[in-house]
Amino acid sequence: MTETEHTIASFQPSPLTIPPHPEWPPLSTAEEQELKRKIAELLQKQNGVLVAHYYTDGRIQDLAEQTGGCVADSLEMARFGTMHPASTLVVAGVRFMGETAKILNNEKRVIMPDPAATCSLDENCPADAFSAFCDDYPDHTVVVYANTSAAVKARSDWVVTSGIALPIIRHLAADGKKIIWAPDRHLGSYIQQETGADMVLWPGSCIVHEEFRAVALQRFRRLHPEAAVLVHPESPAAVIEQADVVGSTTALIKAVVSLPHPSFIVATDKRIFNKMKQLAPTKILLEAPTEGEGATCVSCARCPWMGMNSLSNLYEVLRYGGREIEVDADLAARARIPIQRMLDFAKQLRTR
Template sequence: MNVENSSELSRRIGDLKREKNAVILAHYYTTPEVQAVADFLGDSLALSVRAQSVDADIILFAGVHFMAETAKVLCPEKKVLIPCPEAGCSLAESCDAGEFAAFKAKYPGHTVVSYVNTTVGVKALTDICCTSSNALKVVESIPADQPVIFAPDRNLGSYIQKLTGRRNMVLWDGACHVHEEFSLEKLLTLKREHPAAKVVVHPECRAYIVEVADYVGSTAGILEYCGRSDAQEFIVVTEAGILAEMKRRYPEKEFIPAPPDDETCGCNDCKYMKMVTLENICACLENESPEIVLDDEVRRAAERSILNMINVK
């Protein structure tokens, strides 16, 4: 897209937001031009909370499908739009609600903790949701002798299990296609080339990647760490969309994206997040469609698990 078309679309989106009393929530992994038209930019937890309190008739979620579902769960009275309903999530898709219900039935008496990166159907089967920001706090809020099912990310679950020392956690075997693909060999090469750089890693990465990190945390946590650290260089081991916000906040610092194992596949970009564009945002606001519509019984069950997460102090 050329700059002129991008500017015109951005202006049109701004007009439509004012005309329709709409706000745009965007995730850090969307493209820089999408982030630029957002009213609120954040990670899953921040956007979940923001969706609950935002003053608007229409919420357009510039992100993947489960995020827009979460906004609708928390804001049933508002119209929630998703500009590209085909923008799914490999992690959410790795945990089918029907299969998860059968898995859950094998472990009666377990408290179910599910990552927010799940479908509304899985959230409805969950006792308490979590994000990468608060997964440790959520699991620690559950009595140590209470067995837990953790879904769907095996890497985040293993990381939390290691931090807590809990032996009574059962992990669902799911993963994110982006965070699974980082190369340890190439990361170690980058460390040798940039010896002063701090390595910041998302906990959805494999354990052998997490082990070489200077900091492990959510997208929001990584951003905050880069701001408070004295380091001037950072090797960033998460989805590359976060680099735009890093450069905006800390222009004096250098951010080096860690490469995937197969650099021809572009695997440190989430292909789903990149499906959200200014064109489909504009069309979505003009048509007020596609809209997220949920079964109310499922929505209420999912809402309970999300509110249980938000209420963890």
């Protein structure tokens, strides 16, 4: 058994209670437009800006852009929040995104449509167990994915997103650093393979991306030989191996726009199709299959926690208040260091 295999086997994530996919009351076109109008009005009154992830409902994504906000991956969401002059940040996503916004903008009010919206990666990387894990490797640099709690970030040396993980790990490996990676083992294994870095891996996984099945994807590719396969690196290795493009949400969107293929098989949360269709309306988008041996279909390519964001509860939090994200000041100060290190590194990349 290798050191990495032993590390993966040393912690067993607890079973998660997966919320059912919310069934929001259907809205007529007139009701939807009126709700959007009210939200836009409240954002303006409260000096607020809406920041939404690509995995949220398409109507929320559209509203964010229509009101001068942002639709992006978690790195750009964090960067946008720090640069925008709004005093209220409305984060449509999952809780770690709201926490990150608060960590970087302690002076701002940060609210979420539903702060109970969590993430399987965050939930299965408890701070106390992770800290003990890090103590076993005192000579390692601790790198954690953005999908973690403020307490886990505070224990780290670097925070990364999928869009910037590879260049940061290459940078650390070039300096001879040995690395602790958490929490997604599939993304960690992919990065380790691509960079050759000396890494030990925490055994977490994303319930959405872990549902994609390699054998089913092989069959699906035979049915659509003209399609390029786009895979998020949180997916299992056997799925990643079949990809034409492996990358972050932003990278996959760019691939749909730039590649000449008429169609794409996409292995990530299907709500990303909203932005893909907006930028490449003539392209055919196909969901990568989640059926087959071992599949539980707890996700069916939809994050149940991202689904907890709706126009209705977005309006409610702006209309009635509450649902504010708070992070202890000392904890925030410690967590801000590795996040800012990532943002500074990203800024250097853009200027090269």
